[in-house]
Each structure stands twice: as structure tokens, then as C-alpha cells.
Amino acid sequence: MSDVSSPSSPSLSGPRSILRLVQVFARLGTHSEGQTLAQLCQSLALPKTTLFTMLKVLEHADYLTNTDGVYRLGPQAVALGKIMAESPQRSFPHCAKDALQALSESTGETGFLAILTPDDRYCTYVAAVETDNWLRFSVKVGSQKPSYATGSGQAMLAYIPDARLQKLLADLEFAALTPKTVACTADLTLRLQQVRKRHVSTVDSGTVAGVTSVAAPIFSADGAVMAAVTVGGPTSRVNKSLEAVEDAVRASAIDISRILGYRGQWPA
Template sequence: MDGGFTPSEQRGGPRSVARVLDLVARLAAVPEGLTLAALASAMGAPKTSLLGLLRGLAAEGYAVQQEARWRLGPEAVGLARAILSAAGDGDLTAAARPSLESLASAVGETAMLAVLAPDRRAMVYADKVESRTALRFAATVGDARPIHCTASGRVMLAFLPPPWPAEFLRTARLTALSPTSVTDRRALRRIVAETREQGFAVTLGEATEGVAGLAAPIFGARGEVVAAIVLAGPIARVEPRLPLLSRRVREAAAQISRRLGHRPS
């Protein structure tokens, strides 16, 4: 890592701009704030140099210091909202569309955006890009699917905050839609825990016989899960490629999350 700033950086050159953006991104990723020492360590830069940048940001309202921690200021938040509005990325479907298209094209399977229904009883497809192969999963925007036996529903159960996931797992009717649908509550709780640990969910013929589904969570700017990206196709084609496809789905979910303003710490 670079241990200091070059003369061009100190004069406000291109690398100086990159440093400022890096600094803002690191503050955005940690809402509770970071100390000057932590920032200097993470960025490999002298504290004195970073302090000058932070003070410049603070003077314009883009950073604030509270109890030895630096956080983003109100001007940074306003700028972020303006950028999202101008780009159209405040809209979930607009943010997801490029990743749906690239994912479906790259792997040859149907990619979908799924959101939790308002009554929290089903997952609803908000957008789709279908595979171009003759044998494919054909989705319809607006279709609803059960939470307990879909990959997207299990993502919601794994990543939404309490108390809803626990209440659902305790009280929901777990109706079998196929011979392989999981209807045992203990087994479903284990699957949800595994989903949370690995960052994605997989179903094999549970909601629709012969169809495999993979899903990963999409997070909003505040770190809350807002949707899931889903990849679906014939089991015979999907199952042998699970390691590759699960990685691709997680990458696409991370891309969409970033467009929505999510910056993981």
C-alpha cells in the first residue's frame, strides 16, 4: 500500500480526487463512523494527510466528527440521493435490469427479480429476462410463488430482520407443491440458517418439478434486504453448474445492491 501522498495529490491532482472518493466510500460503508487511525490504517496513508482531507470535507458539510469518529455529513447524503435520482437507480427494477440481462446472457438461464408481497405471504416476480434456449423456465412478471419452497423466499427468511422470519417458520402452512418440497419446520429452519451462512439459496424441483432455482439477496442503501435475484432453469442443466451459477448470482446481487447505494462494511 502507498504510505503517503505524491506532490500531484497534494496539489489536488487526479490521485487526490481518487483518495477523497475512497475516503467517502469507506465512511459510507460504516454508518457508525471510523476513527482517523482506522482510516489511516485501512488506506495506508498518513493521519496528517487524511486529516486535511477530512477537514476539507467537513467544511463543506460532507463529513462530520463526533466523539473521535468521522461520519458522512448531510451534504453527502443529499448528493447520494441526487445521483440516484438522476441515474434512475432509486428504482429497484431499473437498478436490477442491467444485471438481469448480463446474468441471463452469460449463463443461458432465466434471470428474475423477486420481491416480497405486501402481505408477506409470497414472493412476486417484479422483472425477468428469459433464457433464449428452447427448454427454459418461463416466468411471468406479477406471478406469485410460495415463500417456503422457493430460493427467493428462503433468502428473505434468511436475511430479513426479526420477528417476521421466526413467526413465519413457526406459523405458516408449509404445503407441498412437488414430491421434493420441504414441509418439515426443523428442516426448513436448517436450510434458512445455511442460506444465511453461504449467502445464497438453492431449490431443486420444490416449487416446480424439474426446475432448479438459485437466489441471492439484494440490499438497499441502509443495509436492509429489499429483494432477491433469481436464476432458474432445468435441473439437469443447472445442478452440474451449481458452484459457477451460485457465484454468478451472488455477483449480480452485489452489483444491484451497489447501484442501490449499499456499501457493506
């Protein structure tokens, strides 16, 4: 395989050429059957000679393949796409820092991110931004809580594959952390159904009496639930603007999911 920048290869330069390269990749990425030179010229509104030179460069470097005049993404383009898709996930939760900060500021409450442990029994808090309010809910990064009892946990459990959920429920022991903690499988199942319907989990006094958490699921590029973004604060204060808080948390979850490469709708 020759390097795209080698002296013997055709060359492209300039900002317009970079944009055209992206347009070619995007077009072929959404047309797995491939595209001919004529089809690409028509869809991208590019001169035939300019586009032909570009395609030859990409083909020479294995970013495209050419079979009987039909161009498709090549192995180098596929490898590049995989790297780009995985990059945001590798930087999580750092890549969500600004979104989390904005959520905390807009709601006036502590915002935090959580992920499930491998056995789905606990959620681990991986990032937090505390509000300036003197009366606030504090989260220690690295701490864990039972997933069934928290807004974060329920937001994620609602979207894990059913086989995983059934395995968890088969021998899950419920502990009454507060008088309002979810107490049985039937109750938890109903709550998870509500989360899938509303795309948000609101839990009053799940693990700490007098604290309400509002959480929404975060999805990775492949559509799998990856984490949850949550706001937590005194129930008396959160409930005064609960609808607005829920809307803000849902919007933040969508923003972070987009950062991670997710482009779909909320899974049903």
C-alpha cells in the same frame, strides 16, 4: 443560507476541483470527529491555500461546518448523501437490468428478480430475462409464489430480522406444491441456516417439478435484504454445472447490491 454559485460566494471551477470536492466529502464522511485544515492538507496532499478556499465555499453553502477550526459534514452534505443513497433503490429493478441480462447469458438460463410481500408470505417477481433455449423456465413478471417454497423466497427469508421470521413461522401453513416442496418449519429453518452459510439458495422442484432455482440475496445500502436474484431452468441441465451457476448467481447478487449502495460483507 447562500447558494454556492451566488456572485458573493467564493468560486471553484474545473474538473480537478470537482475531484477535490469529492475527496473532501469522502475524508470527512469517514472521520465523524472532524478534520482540521492541516489534517486535510496532509491526507489529501493539497496546497493549503487551495484547500482553504474550497472549504470556505463549502462552509458558506452549508455543505461543511467549522467549529473552532474543525471541519465536519454540514446539513447540505448529509441531505445530498441521503438522496444519492436512495436513488438506486428508487430505480430498482431497472438499475439491475444489465446485471440480470449478463447472468442469464452466462448461465444459459432464465434470470429473474423477486421481492417479498409486506407479510413475507410470498415473493413477487419484478423482472425477468428469458434464455433463448427452447426448453426453458418462464417467469411472469407480477406473479407470486409462496416464499417458503422458492429459491428466491428462501434467499430473502434467511436474512430478514428474526422477529419477522418468527412471526411468519408462527402460523405458516405448508402446501405440498410438488413432492419435494419444503414441508415443515424444522425443514425450512434448516434450509435458511444453510443459505446463510453458503449465501445461496438452491431449490429442486420447489414449486414446479423438474425445475431447479438458484437464488442469492440482494442488499440495500443500509444492509437490509431487499430482493433476490435467481436463475431457473430444467433440473437436468442446471445440475450439470450447478457449482458454476451458484457462483454466477452469488456474483450477480453482489454486483446488484453494490449498485444499490451496499458496501459491506455478506451478513453472517
